[in-house]
Amino acid sequence: MEWRNNLSMRTAIVIRDLARFRSRERAAFLTRFFKTGPGGYAEGDVFWGLTLPQVRSVLKKYRDLPLTEVPVLLASPVHEVRLTGLLILVTQFRRGDDAAKKLVYNLYMKHLKSVNNWDLVDLSAPNIAGAYLRDKPKQVLYTLAASGSVWDRRVAALACFHFIKFDDFTDALKIAEILLADRHDLIHKAVGWMLREIGKRNLPTEEKFLKTHYRRMPRTMLRYAIEKFPEIKRQKYLKGIL
Numbered sequence: 001m002e003w004r005n006n007l008s009m010r011t012a013i014v015i016r017d018l019a020r021f022r023s024r025e026r027a028a029f030l031t032r033f034f035k036t037g038p039g040g041y042a043e044g045d046v047f048w049g050l051t052l053p054q055v056r057s058v059l060k061k062y063r064d065l066p067l068t069e070v071p072v073l074l075a076s077p078v079h080e081v082r083l084t085g086l087l088i089l090v091t092q093f094r095r096g097d098d099a100a101k102k103l104v105y106n107l108y109m110k111h112l113k114s115v116n117n118w119d120l121v122d123l124s125a126p127n128i129a130g131a132y133l134r135d136k137p138k139q140v141l142y143t144l145a146a147s148g149s150v151w152d153r154r155v156a157a158l159a160c161f162h163f164i165k166f167d168d169f170t171d172a173l174k175i176a177e178i179l180l181a182d183r184h185d186l187i188h189k190a191v192g193w194m195l196r197e198i199g200k201r202n203l204p205t206e207e208k209f210l211k212t213h214y215r216r217m218p219r220t221m222l223r224y225a226i227e228k229f230p231e232i233k234r235q236k237y238l239k240g241i242l
Contacts, residue, residue, distance in 0.1 A: 010065060011072045017058045018080055023049035034079075034117055041150065041186060042117045050080040059084055063091040067107055074114040082114050086124045093128050105132040109140070116151050118186055125155040130162025138171050145178045150186055153179060157190040164197050169205055172198060180213055185220055192217075192224025199228065215240055 007015070027049030031037075036045045065088055073085030086108075093104040108115075108128045115121055133141065145156035157179060160172035176191045199206030206225070214222055214237055226234050236242050 006072050006075070008069055008072070010062075011069050014058065014062050014065065014073065014084060015076070015078075015081055017061065018050060018055070018078075018084060019048065021048070021050045021054040021058075025049065026051070030079075034119075041184075044077075045079050045117055046077045047079050048081075055080055055083055055087065059087050059091065063088055067092065067103060070107065071111055074111045079117060079120075082116075083120060083123070086115065086120055090124055090127045093131065101132055104128060112152065112155065113149075115155065118154060121151055121154045121158055125158035126161040129155060130159035133159065134162055134166070134168075141171065141175060142178070145175050150184045153182065153184075153187050154190050157187065157194055160194055161197060164194065164201065167201055169198050169202065173205075173209055176209065177213065180217060180221075182218075188218040188221040189224055192221040192227075195221075195225035196227055199225070210237065211242060214242070 027047045030047040030049060031045075034040075034042045034045060034047070036042045036047070062084075067089075070085045070088055073081050073088070076082055076085075089104050089108055093101050096104060105128055108124065115124060129141070141156045141159055144152040147153055147156075156175055160175055163169070164172055172194055176194060179187050179191050182188065182191075195206055195209065198209075210217075210222075210225060214225075217225070222237060226237050229237070
């Protein structure tokens with residue numbers, strides 16, 4: 001594989017340690033679970049069959065890998081190798097000063113095409129893009145929300161989870177509105193989940209949004225958004241009788 005030609009001694013050791021956990025049986029399961037077959041949302045993704053705890057056990061040894069080495073991991077066709085690279089970025093962002101956070105964010109955004117499955121997005125977007133942009137202009141998220149890539153759009157939604165943690169709902173609601181007409185089930189789930197999280201912190205804010213938009217929301221999005229509502233209220237939303 002071409003990407004292997006760029007391996008340094010350090011990145012080769014990371015990949016070697018990941019490969020020790022390979023499992024054909026689990027890889028076969030993950031290949032189906034993440035829909036990697038023809039026409040699937042993750043068509044062509046390659047799994048070695050590692051569990052997240054196994055990936056994290058390797059991460060502990062290499063979390064201080066120089067940032068210059070991480071793009072090689074992100075370029076891998078192997079899902080768990082890309083995941084390790086992303087978790088290294090998350091770890092270094094969390095532990096870094098402002099200058100380090102900026103470097104990690106810029107590298108992450110430069111290699112966003114490698115963030116190409118829903119778990120990769122969910123584990124990285126809130127913790128890097130969201131955390132970095134919390135007190136900065138967020139236009140990049142609106143650009144991603146309008147992207148033709150489902151992964152870019154999911155990054156836009158998941159980044160907002162960081163803002164929601166601090167009771168800042170403005171951009172989350174605007175991006176939710178942009179994504180209302182999205183055709184992809186993975187976006188329906190992400191936006192519904194986002195609205196549900198807003199409701200946990202401020203139910204009137206969520207309901208104000210829902211009462212304006214729920215009749216045209218995709219069914220999956222609505223179901224996720226109202227998942228924690230009392231059953232009588234849930235049924236009113238589902239039946240459109242509010």
